[in-house]
Amino acid sequence: MDGSREAVNTHSSPELRRHVAHVSHGAVMLMIGAQSALQDIDGGAKAGQWLLVLGQTRYLITICCQARGLEFGAEPYVAEDGGALDPHTHEPPDIWIAGHHLLKEASEFSRTAPDAERAQFWLAQIHAWVSEIESTLRLPDPLPELRSPEGMFGAIRLVRAWTELTDRLGLPPLLPTDWTRPL
Numbered sequence: 001m002d003g004s005r006e007a008v009n010t011h012s013s014p015e016l017r018r019h020v021a022h023v024s025h026g027a028v029m030l031m032i033g034a035q036s037a038l039q040d041i042d043g044g045a046k047a048g049q050w051l052l053v054l055g056q057t058r059y060l061i062t063i064c065c066q067a068r069g070l071e072f073g074a075e076p077y078v079a080e081d082g083g084a085l086d087p088h089t090h091e092p093p094d095i096w097i098a099g100h101h102l103l104k105e106a107s108e109f110s111r112t113a114p115d116a117e118r119a120q121f122w123l124a125q126i127h128a129w130v131s132e133i134e135s136t137l138r139l140p141d142p143l144p145e146l147r148s149p150e151g152m153f154g155a156i157r158l159v160r161a162w163t164e165l166t167d168r169l170g171l172p173p174l175l176p177t178d179w180t181r182p183l
Contacts, residue, residue: 017169018073023137024162025076026067028174030134031143033063038130039147045119050110057106057126061099064133068095071136076172095133102126 037060044052066074069091088096105122108114114122134143144150144158159174166174 014073017171018071020162020165020169021076021171022067022070023139024159024166024174025171026070026137027139027143027158029063029067030130030137031146034060034067034130034133035143035146037063038127041126042123045123048113050106050113054103054106054110057103060126060130061103064130065091065096065099068092068133068136098129102129 037056040056041053041060044050044056065088069089070076072090072092074090102122102125109119109122137143163174166172
């Protein structure tokens with residue numbers, strides 16, 4: 001080489017596209033949707049607001065199932081497209097079954113509030129389930145917490161690192177256009 005940088009040539013293959021979609025879009029889905037739902041579940045359980053817990057558990061499971069399915073060929077969902085989506089397409093059955101078991105328990109809690117010990121056990125299970133899904137991204141560090149002082153900066157660093165590659169592979173934008181449009 002003569003010292004100049006060779007242009008990076010990204011050949012799109014189904015495996016590469018699927019991997020990049022899983023890691024990049026899956027991480028964004030977990031940071032934006034799953035983290036906030038999980039925090040709302042924790043707060044709702046602490047306050048005894050079991051209908052809130054039920055609604056947020058349903059949302060959390062949908063987001064996590066979609067994020068997990070990306071590794072197996074599900075297409076990334078882009079909110080502004082408004083398209084219909086089956087969040088369980090391409091998702092491993094064990095993830096769907098575990099998620100819906102947690103949802104069933106949240107539904108039971110909304111009818112008859114659980115005792116503190118049962119609620120804590122369930123919360124530990126749902127946190128472990130989300131952690132298991134996040135671990136499939138195989139990132140070197142845990143995802144930054146968006147609702148923390150440093151979280152948005154960590155998220156922006158991740159998104160910046162992936163944007164060029166997702167664009168080259170023809171994947172949808174990582175963030176909603178409302179977030180990236182100049183003021």
